[in-house]
Amino acid sequence: MYGPTHKAGAVASLRNIKTPSKVAKLVMERSGHVLLVGEGALKFARAHGFKEEDLLTEKAREIWLKWKEAMSDKDYWLSPDEKKIMAELRPYIEHYGTINCLAKDGAGVLAGVTTTSGYAFKIPGRVGDSPIIGAGLYVDNTIGAAGSTGFGEANLRTCSSFQVVQFMGQGFSPEESCLKAMQVIAEKARLQPRLLNEDGLPNFGHSFYAVNKKGEYGSAGMWSGHRYAVHDGKENKHKEEAYLFKRKK
Ligand code: GLY
Numbered sequence: 001m002y003g004p005t006h007k008a009g010a011v012a013s014l015r016n017i018k019t020p021s022k023v024a025k026l027v028m029e030r031s032g033h034v035l036l037v038g039e040g041a042l043k044f045a046r047a048h049g050f051k052e053e054d055l056l057t058e059k060a061r062e063i064w065l066k067w068k069e070a071m072s073d074k075d076y077w078l079s080p081d082e083k084k085i086m087a088e089l090r091p092y093i094e095h096y097g098t099i100n101c102l103a104k105d106g107a108g109v110l111a112g113v114t115t116t117s118g119y120a121f122k123i124p125g126r127v128g129d130s131p132i133i134g135a136g137l138y139v140d141n142t143i144g145a146a147g148s149t150g151f152g153e154a155n156l157r158t159c160s161s162f163q164v165v166q167f168m169g170q171g172f173s174p175e176e177s178c179l180k181a182m183q184v185i186a187e188k189a190r191l192q193p194r195l196l197n198e199d200g201l202p203n204f205g206h207s208f209y210a211v212n213k214k215g216e217y218g219s220a221g222m223w224s225g226h227r228y229a230v231h232d233g234k235e236n237k238h239k240e241e242a243y244l245f246k247r248k249k
Pocket of ligand 1: 098118148151153
């Protein structure tokens with residue numbers, strides 16, 4: 001999403017293309033649309049010279065094979081045994097595959113991108129938050145930019161990147177804005193027992209990142225212990241995320 005034009009481009013359910021964010025950028029620049037999915041997105045990518053590749057790694061293939069051999073029900077169909085199933089599944093799905101990158105240049109131009117392979121064992125056809133403008137990414141050149149990694153469904157249900165930017169527009173700092181949007185997600189999670197741990201708190205990790213028009217930046221996680229990377233114009237550094245809940249040792 002590009003601040004000065006308020007244009008955005010996205011692709012979803014795009015298979016075999018290594019750099020989908022580059023296809024998304026072309027959707028923004030070379031089409032009048034915002035979101036292309038599936039076969040149409042692939043045709044668009046091919047037309048722009050992208051090569052199809054087998055992106056399955058050997059490790060992922062082995063995990064998939066085990067899942068297949070076991071005729072596993074460890075996926076996102078909801079079952080009465082879901083808590084147990086999700087506990088087993090979690091090591092495979094929390095692989096931190098999503099990246100959000102936000103930028104402001106010297107002229108005050110804001111832009112952002114979020115890219116992901118989505119969750120393992122998702123139901124085919126599932127689209128997460130990353131390609132949905134307002135959920136996994138949002139940019140308003142007059143205010144700031146925000147994006148997210150983590151539990152996509154939570155962002156889809158709360159339009160949370162849009163919310164982070166709106167909080168900044170109300171005068172909250174980027175970090176405060178990330179925390180406020182996280183609070184909304186934590187409150188809404190309480191309506192779904194399957195999303196809560198034994199202490200009644202969200203059982204998923206989640207992070208927001210934000211930068212405002214002045215170049216101030218911040219990030220917040222659902223849980224403590226995460227860092228994010230910043231280049232402040234002078235140097236690269238890692239910063240601790242603010243957080244809602246402290247993880248037990
Ligand atoms: N946040 C990435 C996804 O849920 O697919």
